[in-house]
Structures are given as structure tokens and as C-alpha cells.
Amino acid sequence: MQARDATKDQAENTQAEAIYRNTFTVPETAIDGNGHVNNVAYVQWMQDIAIAHFAATGGVDVMHDAGGTWVARSHHIEYLSPSFAGDVIEATTWIANLRRVRSLRRYAFTRVSDGKRLARGETDWVFVNVESGRPSSIPEAIELAFTLVPDDRDADAGG
Numbered sequence: 001m002q003a004r005d006a007t008k009d010q011a012e013n014t015q016a017e018a019i020y021r022n023t024f025t026v027p028e029t030a031i032d033g034n035g036h037v038n039n040v041a042y043v044q045w046m047q048d049i050a051i052a053h054f055a056a057t058g059g060v061d062v063m064h065d066a067g068g069t070w071v072a073r074s075h076h077i078e079y080l081s082p083s084f085a086g087d088v089i090e091a092t093t094w095i096a097n098l099r100r101v102r103s104l105r106r107y108a109f110t111r112v113s114d115g116k117r118l119a120r121g122e123t124d125w126v127f128v129n130v131e132s133g134r135p136s137s138i139p140e141a142i143e144l145a146f147t148l149v150p151d152d153r154d155a156d157a158g159g
Contacts, residue, residue: 018147019094020053023112026087036082042119043075046107049093050123057145063127066139070125073102077121081111088112094149101135102126106149 024045032038054060054070063069083089089109096104103125109118129136 018149019092020049020056021090021092022049022052023088023090026083026085026089028085031085036084037118039077039079042077042079042109042121045091045109046075046077046093046121046123047072049091049107050105050125053093057142059142059145062139062141062145066136066142067130068127068136068139069130070103071128073124073126075121075123077107077119079119081116081118083109083111083118089118095146096122096149096151098138098143098146098148100137101128103138 026037030037030041054063088111090112092108092110094106096106098104104122105125106120106122108120110116111118126135127138127142128134
């Protein structure tokens with residue numbers, strides 16, 4: 001029984017490490033005419049944290065060596081609660097799956113002061129060859145840099 005518990009704990013720790021976290025304060029420049037964070041700001045924050053997470057894995061050099069880059073195929077975001085200037089937000093991101101040329105990345109935005117989930121989203125990224133602009137297989141070194149977070153863990157990420 002202890003061996004099984006240790007394996008489960010190790011798997012949970014690996015999943016926790018697979019979730020990249022960044023905390024920031026909402027700037028005045030993110031506020032729209034309605035007095036809360038503009039919807040477009042969340043999409044920018046999704047891109048920003050994705051880039052930071054990818055850089056933290058060491059994937060940028062591998063990507064350049066492979067002659068590739070990531071392009072967004074689609075973004076989906078669900079706004080759950082408004083956020084305001086001065087709010088401290090924890091943004092989290094993780095890789096839900098990797099396929100031959102695509103990667104599904106998920107995100108969550110949570111206000112630190114009350115633990116309120118503000119938004120959640122996902123981006124379908126495609127790895128493309130820089131010269132041809134055509135989809136290209138994701139290099140194995142990039143695949144190995146990420147621990148996938150299965151769907152049943154998504155609800156726990158960032159909240």
C-alpha cells in the first residue's frame with residue numbers, strides 16, 4: 001500500500017510541476033470602458049505565459065535548431081468573473097496534449113486575494129517550418145520537455 005501511495009504522490013508532484021505559474025498585478029492599461037479588464041488582455045496574457053513557459057523548458061533553442069516556430073490555430077476563452085486594476089492574478093498554463101504537429105495548451109486566471117477563478121481558456125498551437133510555413137512534426141526534444149496534464153486535473157490547475 002505504501003508503494004502505491006508513494007507512486008501516486010510522485011505522479012501528483014510531477015503534474016504540479018507541469019503547471020507553470022506566474023503572478024502579476026493588473027495594470028491600469030488593461031482596463032476598458034466598462035471599468036474592468038478588457039477581454040483582449042486575457043488573450044495577450046495567454047500568449048505571454050505560453051511563451052514564458054516554453055522558454056522555461058529550454059524549448060526555444062530546440063525550436064530554432066529545428067527551423068520551426070509555433071503559430072496559434074485557435075483560441076478559446078471563457079470569462080467567469082471581472083477583474084480590476086490592482087488585482088493580483090495568478091496565471092497558470094499547462095499542456096493538455098501533444099499530437100504530431102499540434103499542442104493543446106490550457107490556461108487559468110485566478111485572483112489571489114479571494115481565490116476567484118476569473119477566466120479559463122485554451123490555445124491550439126501548430127508547430128510550423130519557418131521557411132515553408134507548413135506544419136512540421138514537433139521535435140522529440142520539445143515533446144520530452146513537457147509533462148502532460150490530463151483533463152481530469154484541469155479543474156485543479158490554478159485554483
